[in-house]
Amino acid sequence: xxxxxxxxxxxxxxxxxxxxxxxxxxxxxxxxxxxxxxxxxxxxxxxxxxxxxxxxxxxxxxxxxxxxxxxxxxxxxxxxxxxxxxxxxxxxxxxxxxxxxxxxxxxxxxxxxxxxxxxxxxxxxxxxxxxxxxxxxxxxxxxxxxxxxxxxxxxxxxxxxxxxxxxxxxxxxxxxxxxxxxxxxxxxxxxxxxxxxxxxxxxxxxxxxxxxxxxxxxxxxx
Amino acid sequence: xxxxxxxxxxxxxxxxxxxxxxxxxxxxxxxxxxxxxxxxxxxxxxxxxxxxxxxxxxxxxxxxxxxxxxxxxxxxxxxxxxxxxxxxxxxxxxxxxxxxxxxxxxx
Numbered sequence: 001x002x003x004x005x006x007x008x009x010x011x012x013x014x015x016x017x018x019x020x021x022x023x024x025x026x027x028x029x030x031x032x033x034x035x036x037x038x039x040x041x042x043x044x045x046x047x048x049x050x051x052x053x054x055x056x057x058x059x060x061x062x063x064x065x066x067x068x069x070x071x072x073x074x075x076x077x078x079x080x081x082x083x084x085x086x087x088x089x090x091x092x093x094x095x096x097x098x099x100x101x102x103x104x105x106x107x108x109x110x111x112x113x114x115x116x117x118x119x120x121x122x123x124x125x126x127x128x129x130x131x132x133x134x135x136x137x138x139x140x141x142x143x144x145x146x147x148x149x150x151x152x153x154x155x156x157x158x159x160x161x162x163x164x165x166x167x168x169x170x171x172x173x174x175x176x177x178x179x180x181x182x183x184x185x186x187x188x189x190x191x192x193x194x195x196x197x198x199x200x201x202x203x204x205x206x207x208x209x210x211x212x213x214x215x216x217x218x219x220x221x222x
Numbered sequence: 223x224x225x226x227x228x229x230x231x232x233x234x235x236x237x238x239x240x241x242x243x244x245x246x247x248x249x250x251x252x253x254x255x256x257x258x259x260x261x262x263x264x265x266x267x268x269x270x271x272x273x274x275x276x277x278x279x280x281x282x283x284x285x286x287x288x289x290x291x292x293x294x295x296x297x298x299x300x301x302x303x304x305x306x307x308x309x310x311x312x313x314x315x316x317x318x319x320x321x322x323x324x325x326x327x328x329x
Contacts, residue, residue: 044267047295051253051263054294064253067264074268 026052026061033069037076044075094200095150095209098161101197102147109140155210162201169194231310234261235269239307242279242299249282249296270297278303 022028030052034045048068055061113136120129146164149157169191176187200206231239237259242250244258256266273279280300283293299307 041271043295044271046292047252048263048267050292050294051251051256053291054251054253064256064263067262068267069264071262071264071267074264075271078268078272 024058024061026058026065029062030065030068033072037072038079041072041075041079045072048072094203095153095158095206098197098200099147099150101193102143102150102161102164106140106142106144106147109136109143113137113140153210155212158201158206158210162198165194165197165201169198231314234259234265236311236314237261238266238269238273239299239311242297243304243307243311246299246304249284249298251294251296255297273299273303278306 027049030045030049034042034049037045045068048064048071052061052064052068055064113133117133120126120133123129143164146157146161150161172187172191172194175181176183181187238255238261241255241258252263252266252270255261255270256263259266261269270279270281274281278300280298280303282296284296285293
């Protein structure tokens with residue numbers, strides 16, 4: 001009796017035969033997750049896939065694959081964190097921290113916009129707010145673009161991040177002095193963070209990491 | 223990662239260490255370890271990955287005798303891993319030890 005017939009008759013299920021693996025939902029799902037992993041972590045997905053071949057029954061296989069996908073997520077996150085802390089070949093961990101700060105900045109701005117949107121668009125004159133709202137949306141996305149650029153080790157993003165931090169620190173300073181506000185802990189922390197980020201992005205090791213690899217050009221007859 | 227780093231020994235890690243110490247020289251399959259410890263694949267493999275990173279665990283691939291079946295990953299504690307595991311289990315809190323005793327009885 002073949003595997004499919006046995007399954008239909010409700011008999012005890014056996015591990016999946018190799019021919020059926022290509023179409024098995026658990027295999028397809030776990031293989032899909034494997035594709036998202038960095039190359040040096042794929043052996044763990046392969047290990048899970050090889051065990052999947054000996055698990056009998058679709059439901060236990062799906063459970064194994066689903067839980068396994070979460071496990072692969074943990075392995076991937078841990079590898080990312082390790083890279084960020086230790087610094088891999090190119091990326092210094094400070095750059096990752098600055099990138100995370102900028103991504104967080106965007107998240108906060110988008111959160112504020114989302115919070116304000118119902119108030120703004122609930123008014124009769126909501127159409128007047130569309131353009132400023134879109135402009136604010138654009139501004140809110142800028143730090144995220146910088147974060148992405150930093151993650152990709154783009155030197156323009158590094159310069160833009162320095163400019164952005166400088167503008168932010170100066171803005172804070174101007175706001176406090178012009179409005180005659182007290183020097184509270186929050187604006188001071190923000191300014192210290194901005195200055196620290198500028199200093200980090202100007203570190204010689206960081207600048208070097210952002211430098212594109214040298215191209216060696218040769219003449220044809222050389 | 224260098225050997226000797228501090229791994230957080232959760233209840234799950236302790237149960238895995240106990241299972242691996244059960245037959246310390248024996249190579250074990252991931253699915254068997256999962257059944258023995260009751261750990262889901264999503265918990266088991268991140269622990270195995272961390273143990274391997276710390277050089278506490280030895281791994282190898284075993285070619286399947288059956289054609290078309292992928293090679294399986296095998297695990298066992300390294301020599302340093304064994305003594306570390308014994309140490310961790312000895313200093314485990316009472317609740318964790320009760321859990322481990324239950325696992326041993328099951329197997």
